[in-house]
Amino acid sequence: MTGEHTCEQFRRLFSLLGTAYDFGTWHWQPETGPDYICVSAVLVQHTSWRNVERALDRLDAAGVCSLAAIGHLAEQELASLIRPAGTQRMKARRLRSLARLASEHNGLRSLLSLPADDLRPLLLATHGIGPETADAILLYAAGHAVFQIDAYTVRIMRRLGLGPENDGYEDWQRWFQQALPADVDAYRRAHALFVLHGKERCRPQPRCDGCCLLEVCTTGQERRGLSRTSRRASIPTRC
Ligand code: SF4
Known part of the structure; x- marks a missing residue:
């Protein structure tokens, strides 16, 4: 999988999540103290x-x-x-x-x-x-462009078939920060969308039918018998 491919996948991923979920409902907004x-x-x-x-x-x-x-x-x-x-x-x-x-x-x-x-x-x-x-x-x-990793993010990305070789916190953070330009608003939005999706759909037992990410999700397509593409690690380049 090439870096450009990953970059395009990110764009599609956040577009789909952004359409399905409202960042305005997230508990930490830019004006939150x-x-x-x-x-x-x-x-x-x-x-x-x-x-x-x-x-x-x-x-x-x-x-x-x-x-x-x-x-x-x-x-x-x-x-x-x-x-x-x-x-x-x-x-x-x-x-x-x-x-x-x-x-x-x-x-x-x-x-x-x-x-x-x-x-x-x-x-x-x-x-x-x-x-x-x-x-x-x-x-x-503090408004620093530091990508926050959590269990929702890791679970979703692994199911999509994307991520670093190893699963350490720093591995994931480095992987995202290498892939995505340093942008506080974009990082906040991405983190919030992952959490919202992890709670609503991509739970430990995922609810794939009707999921907004089904078209880009290896696991979801495998579960529906649409694809046999195996998951693998990728090394992204900056979008
Ligand atoms: S299709 Fe299923 S596994 Fe993939 S993101 Fe959606 S809920 Fe998770």
Whole structure:
């Protein structure tokens, strides 16, 4: 599979997804505040967005829906407020660690103004912040062109028959960033569309009938007996 072929597949893929799903329904919009994004990026670990909203509502009602305010809460009090998001004691510790990092850098906005190459290691060194959460913060809160990888994206791409040789987080991120021009809006939109599609259609047990990607999906066509093309890795060139 040539790089040009992959590039054309990307264009078609995002066109089909963009027609099927409305990015306007995505919870992190360009105007969404950085505190809301950072707090919810931690709360959403291993739970649904509905539960995150319930926890955010409780933080909001208590007037502490910001990292600066969270940094002044006792861990137990914070855990109680965010209970709807689950694993509340663990997430309270993580939020307080993130709040401490922001405080050490003169506040969240100052922290987020750091270059991506400086900010990413700081986030990754913070308790409970892994690559996916760090990149959500980099992409959506700080506005850096860093492609966020998640399980939905990997599952969909593998089923389409596209992706790097290996399945490590950095392998996938490098693969996307080599293929797609560095564009914050495009990266946000692509990530959101993958999640929306992974929840709606391309679930662990995929619902291929009527799927918007059926025409470009190796797995979907195999499941319908339309193609016997085997999946394989590809090395993209930049679109
Ligand atoms: S056709 Fe099936 S496997 Fe392919 S993207 Fe759609 S739901 Fe997933």
